Amino acid sequence: MVQSKHTRTSLHRKTPLSPGGPTATRADRARSEPMAVEPLGGGRYDVVTHDDHVYTVTLPESRCTCPDSKYRGENCKHIRRVAIDVTERRVPAPGQEETPCADCGAATFTPEDDDTLAYCPRCTLRPGTYVRDRERGDVLVVRDTTSERADETAIPGADHTVASYPTNGEYAANDVVVDVLYPLGSDVDPADLDARRLRSYAFPRGRLERLD
Ligand SMILES: [Zn+2]
Numbered sequence: 001m002v003q004s005k006h007t008r009t010s011l012h013r014k015t016p017l018s019p020g021g022p023t024a025t026r027a028d029r030a031r032s033e034p035m036a037v038e039p040l041g042g043g044r045y046d047v048v049t050h051d052d053h054v055y056t057v058t059l060p061e062s063r064c065t066c067p068d069s070k071y072r073g074e075n076c077k078h079i080r081r082v083a084i085d086v087t088e089r090r091v092p093a094p095g096q097e098e099t100p101c102a103d104c105g106a107a108t109f110t111p112e113d114d115d116t117l118a119y120c121p122r123c124t125l126r127p128g129t130y131v132r133d134r135e136r137g138d139v140l141v142v143r144d145t146t147s148e149r150a151d152e153t154a155i156p157g158a159d160h161t162v163a164s165y166p167t168n169g170e171y172a173a174n175d176v177v178v179d180v181l182y183p184l185g186s187d188v189d190p191a192d193l194d195a196r197r198l199r200s201y202a203f204p205r206g207r208l209e210r211l212d
């Protein structure tokens with residue numbers, strides 16, 4: 001089954017980022033005024049102000065639909081607020097979109113127009129992590145999480161990709177590929193060590209359960 005990634009438009013609450021004051025500058029107000037930033041894709045963002053005006057900021061061109069920007073050419077507080085939210089990773093940068101982590105659902109930022117399953121930093125399997133193969137129950141150790149997709153990675157010596165391999169039929173074809181090794185037990189003949197160390201296997205990420 002191909003599980004396609006979807007963009008979740010979360011309902012960002014209008015929040016001030018810092019307290020304001022009567023002498024606040026435009027830069028101060030960008031932080032102190034309650035505003036909600038909604039990413040629209042293509043580097044555009046809607047900014048909802050405290051009195052429910054909606055202005056659209058095009059970040060790469062530093063443009064906003066408010067009068068300050070439109071007629072006076074100012075770098076208005078809406079543009080500044082979007083830039084702050086991007087820098088502090090509350091909204092995706094231009095060219096990225098918000099995608100739920102395929103394992104835990106946490107918001108992650110991924111390139112637009114890429115439907116490969118996404119994993120948050122916590123669910124990305126690092127080298128040395130122990131995992132369980134959901135099909136066979138074996139405990140394996142992660143060699144690396146690749147940037148390859150299961151349906152685009154050929155299995156050497158087999159007429160299959162990782163996605164089309166018979167035992168991987170239950171897992172998403174657009175999943176990422178993880179290289180794993182079988183850990184060496186104490187019963188292994190030292191003469192076999194080098195050969196076995198070199199042998200790694202490619203699995204779709206969804207087939208592996210992280211063991212904490
Ligand atoms: Zn503006």
Ligand SMILES: [Zn+2]
Pocket residue numbers: 101102103104105106119120121122123
């Ligand atoms: Zn996650």
